[in-house]
Amino acid sequence: MTSAPDPDLFRLAMGRFATGVTVLSTLWQGHDHAMTANALASVSMEPMLVLVCVEVDARFHDALSESGVWGVSILSSSQRRTADWLSTQGRPLHGQLDRIPHARGRTGVALLEGALATIECQTTDIHAAGDHSIVVGEVVSLGVAEHPGDALVYYRSRYGVQS
Incomplete structure (x- = not known):
């Protein structure tokens, strides 16, 4: 019988897959909930479906599960500080988007x-x-930047830029 793969090696292997960086958002009980995420995928064109993966223990999970609606903002390279802030565990829930346009x-x-x-x-x-x-x-609305800049990407546990 073979042993299970090493979780650290799994994390390292998955870190070799470059991904875009997004912010997921929802509105629940009158409060904005948001988090940085890189697990986003297009699923279907008809109907238009996307998927996101959210950790069960994250407070965002409950808000998302209950609200039934959510947004995805695909970040530009200039939004790295936003990505850092919204990936900080334990940040205050109230006002977390106050300084984010x-x-x-x-x-x-x-x-x-x-x-x-x-x-x-x-x-x-x-x-x-x-x-x-x-x-x-199911996608209910879309928006794209008229003049998109470089994309913020995540690779090998670090942020980077993709033109």
Whole structure:
């Protein structure tokens, strides 16, 4: 019988996969909830579906599960400080977006100004997957930057830039 793969080696291997950086947002019980995420994928064109993966223990998970709507802001390279802030565990919930320029989308969720693109979704399914949930949403609105800059990417546990 072979031993299970080493979790540290798994983390290292997955770190070799470059991803874009996003901010997920929702509005629940009158408060904005947001987090930095890189687990985003296009699922289907008809209907238009995307998925995000959210850690079950994250406070964002409960807010997302209950609200039923959420936004994705795909970050530009100039938004690294925002990515850092919204990935800080234990940050205050109230006012976490006060210093981050944003607008309200069709569903009321915060969408970050200066993002390369924004996507608003209504949750269609939530699937348990280990210590995360896979949240599938139908796209209800889209926005793209007219003059997009460079993308903020995550590779080998570090932020970088992709032109």
